[in-house]
Amino acid sequence: QGAIIIGGASLDNEALDQAVEMQVQGIIVGGISPAMIPRLLTVDFPVVATEGVGEIPMSKAAFELLRSLSGRETALSGRLSTRDHEERPYIVVPMPSNSGGAVNPETPLTVGSRVRGLRPPYLGLSGVIAALPGNTIMIDSGARLPAVQVDFDGEVMWVPWVNLERLL
Secondary structure, three states: OOOEEEOOOOOOHHHHHHHHHOOOOEEEEEEEOHHHHHHHOOOOOOEEEEEEEOOOOOOHHHHHHHHHOOOOOOEEEOOOOOOOOOOOOEEEOOOOOOOOOOOOOOOOOOOOOEEEEOOOOOEOOEEEEEEOOOOEEEOOOOOEEEEEEEEEOOEEEEEEHHHEEEOO
16 A cells, blocks of 8 residues: 555556555556556556557666666656647655765767667667667668667667667
8 A cells, every 4th residue: 555566567457456446656667558447547647658559568777777766755746748748757765865976968979888779679688788879770761860888788780860769
């Protein structure tokens, strides 16, 4: 009761029923089936999908980070943008002031920077930048995009910059 539940994959009706019965304060999962969205709008707590809509498992990096924060106070919002107001879901866990220095999100990516894939076939994968050669690659649509080499647990792949986000 009162907890935020973390699930590595998706959410089904049975799990949602149990969460309602246990009076949880929120749920964090990897992906949400489109069929579940109308039902999620009826519950009294936020549900956040770290990877978006679809049967998508949570990235290993996100799951391990959230698991390491078990028992910590957490702020969670699953609100989405409307025509009149732009808002994104968020998960906030306050950290002690001595937990490390401030990170500037504008710092350029370098070899060794941790990143996460945002689009298939890299969606949800986390890895490190292996090389910054400045090449472009052709994607399925025929567009040529600037790309970097990313090491996803031993498999090095070319990934367009726009399909990556930095993990701080």
